Amino acid sequence: MSKGAYYLITLSLGLLLLANHHLGYSIGDSIFKMLGIPSKLQKGNTGFHMPVIIGWILIITGFIGAKNYYRPTSPQILSRLVLGCIVFLLLSPYVSEGLMFLLKYNAAGRNSMDISNSSCYVRTEENKLLADCSFTIYNYGELDQIIIKPTLSYEMLGKEQIDFGVNTLALEPHRKMNIRIPFKGTPKDGSYSMGPVKDVEYDIEVIK
Numbered sequence: 001m002s003k004g005a006y007y008l009i010t011l012s013l014g015l016l017l018l019a020n021h022h023l024g025y026s027i028g029d030s031i032f033k034m035l036g037i038p039s040k041l042q043k044g045n046t047g048f049h050m051p052v053i054i055g056w057i058l059i060i061t062g063f064i065g066a067k068n069y070y071r072p073t074s075p076q077i078l079s080r081l082v083l084g085c086i087v088f089l090l091l092s093p094y095v096s097e098g099l100m101f102l103l104k105y106n107a108a109g110r111n112s113m114d115i116s117n118s119s120c121y122v123r124t125e126e127n128k129l130l131a132d133c134s135f136t137i138y139n140y141g142e143l144d145q146i147i148i149k150p151t152l153s154y155e156m157l158g159k160e161q162i163d164f165g166v167n168t169l170a171l172e173p174h175r176k177m178n179i180r181i182p183f184k185g186t187p188k189d190g191s192y193s194m195g196p197v198k199d200v201e202y203d204i205e206v207i208k
Contacts, residue, residue, distance in 0.1 A: 010062030019092035022093045
């Protein structure tokens with residue numbers, strides 16, 4: 001394998017760490033999570049996002065190396081590298097989504113689905129809290145139904161403890177679905193907070 005090929009592989013690995021997949025965060029974050037490595041290192045008041053740092057080092061190294069190696073035989077290598085990087089970053093969400101539907105086509109457990117773009121608007125109504133939540137479900141496999149409820153942390157709602165009731169959702173196999181659904185809850189301390197909450201997580205139970 002030529003030295004130029006190694007530079008292109010280095011560039012591709014850097015792009016892979018920085019590119020976003022269909023769930024809205026970087027592939028590098030997913031790789032670090034899968035390996036059990038924290039993607040963010042905190043030192044005092046300064047945080048270091050390791051996939052970004054490593055990704056940029058690989059991109060700069062691979063880009064400059066490939067440009068210098070191929071320029072004598074391919075004068076247009078700079079524009080081709082730039083165009084290739086842009087196309088890679090633009091297509092990565094669509095490619096990752098397609099791969100997940102393909103790889104998990106016959107799956108039926110909790111790992112056969114993902115949730116993204118999740119947010120809730122919390123409001124009061126007749127001494128109850130209502131969370132109007134919206135999110136996107138990727139049902140890669142063959143799930144039919146799930147039981148779901150939001151888990152809103154103390155920090156999200158002014159340090160209240162909220163116990164929301166569950167809802168049952170019917171799912172269509174192998175489909176991406178945009179869901180909007182209300183949840184009812186009562187804060188244990190009797191106080192209320194209102195407003196939007198982003199990046200909400202959910203407790204999910206698969207109905208078999």
